Amino acid sequence: MINYLLRLLGSVIFVSWIVGTLVFFLIHLVPGDPVAVMLGDWTSPADEEALRSQLGLDQPILAQYWHYLVGLSQFNLGSSLFFQQPVNSLIAERFPMTLQLALMALLIAVLIAFPLGIWAALRAGKWPDHAAMTVSLIGVSVPNFWLGPMLILLFSIGLGWLPVSGADQPLSWILPAVTLGTALAAILARMLRASLLEVLHEDYIRTAKAKGLSNRWVYGQHALLNALLPVVTILGLQLGTLLGGAVITEVVFDWPGLGQLLVESIQRRDYPVVQGCILVISIAYITVNGLTELVYGWLDPRIRVAG
DSSP states (O other): OHHHHHHHHHHHHHHHHHHHHHHHHHHHHSSSOHHHHHHOSSOOHHHHHHHHHHHTTTSOHHHHHHHHHHHHHTTOOOBOTTTOSBHHHHHHHHHHHHHHHHHHHHHHHHHHHHHHHHHHHHTTTSHHHHHHHHHHHHHHHSOHHHHHHHHIIIIIIISOOSOSSOSSSTTTTHHHHHHHHHHHHHHHHHHHHHHHHHHTTSHHHHHHHHTTOOHHHIIIIIIHHHTHHHHHHHHHHHHHHHHHHTHHHHHHTTOOSHHHHHHHHHHHTOHHHHHHHHHHHHHHHHHHHHHHHHHHHHHOTTOOOOO
């Protein structure tokens, strides 16, 4: 276990360096000058040069990269060019909102996918199976950038039940979480159905039925638990994806999370914030995938993490 955690830490450090380096150089290749964006069109070249020198943008690119790596080694992501405050504090304010949205979306996806997938597997080849898979196919096919505005038009503008945007009301999370969780629910339902169908034909399931165990016990304790491994894989991968893939949903619903901060910072050419946001999302993705592997050993004793 200790060896595995050390390998996970090493992976986080290595990938953080790779991602940080790629983002640093790519963001500097994007057309646009952050100083011009901050000062506007009606400013003198002297003011631009003074601000560029103050922000350290007049230094060679390799010197800026070295300062960035030094700060990164000290867990210092720098200071925002636009907000004029540490990137660490900006991310600390926004990341909990993105994490909350991702967990809510994951919860909604599980609540939809598990009944749908189990129902389809136990009625395989019949109309419930076809209906469930049709619903899941629609869920996978509908993009977030279309579903979000449609939900706003129906439940916010049309019926007036839910807030249009923001996160200042108790029910504000429902529409963005449903938008984000629908596609995941469809993927999970199809995966759970396929996994259950495979498990239900195993010898130990027939043995359990022959021993007189109830269907609820056979399906719940034997079939479902053994069918969860591929589902856990999808859950782990998708949770990491939700943390980074909530960008469109956050923009549509004006959700004050990391994704919206990332989009705003790209538009403002705020290099340190863009680098910090992408770095945090990458680390979160790696960490979630590593923890997913630990769950494998708990679900299936045959799978043990080396160490």
